[in-house]
Amino acid sequence: METKMCVLDETKECDGCMECEVCDLDxxxxxxxxxxxxxxxxxxxxxxxxxxxxxxxxxxxxLTKKR
Ligand code: SF4
Ligand code: SF4
Known part of the structure; x- marks a missing residue:
């Protein structure tokens, strides 16, 4: 299974902490x-x-062909 790296810290594997899902404004x-x-x-x-x-x-x- 492929390892997913953290989108906020490329030096660590994703541990599902959800920090990347927090709202930028709130x-x-x-x-x-x-x-x-x-x-x-x-x-x-x-x-x-x-x-x-x-x-x-x-x-x-x-165009009709592409649909
Ligand atoms: S869930 Fe946490 S560890 Fe995974 S990508 Fe988001 S911030 Fe990084
Ligand atoms: S303002 Fe809305 S779209 Fe932007 S990070 Fe917050 S919840 Fe997400």
Missing amino acids: PSKICDNCGKCLNLPDVVSIKIDDVILDPNDPRAKE
Whole structure:
């Protein structure tokens, strides 16, 4: 069985102490992935390269194949 090393101290093996699961903002809490420490904005955007409207466009067929 492969040994798992500690993510906080690479010189020791993981002993399951859970220290790496403690919230960065509230040491009395286990992280529940609330995202508050990430300072994410209320609105985010993504950049798109193109919009394919024609279902017969070869690029559309290529995308359908990948799903
Ligand atoms: S549980 Fe403890 S020993 Fe294991 S990776 Fe997390 S902090 Fe390290
Ligand atoms: S995601 Fe939330 S719970 Fe986890 S460390 Fe960040 S603030 Fe704490």
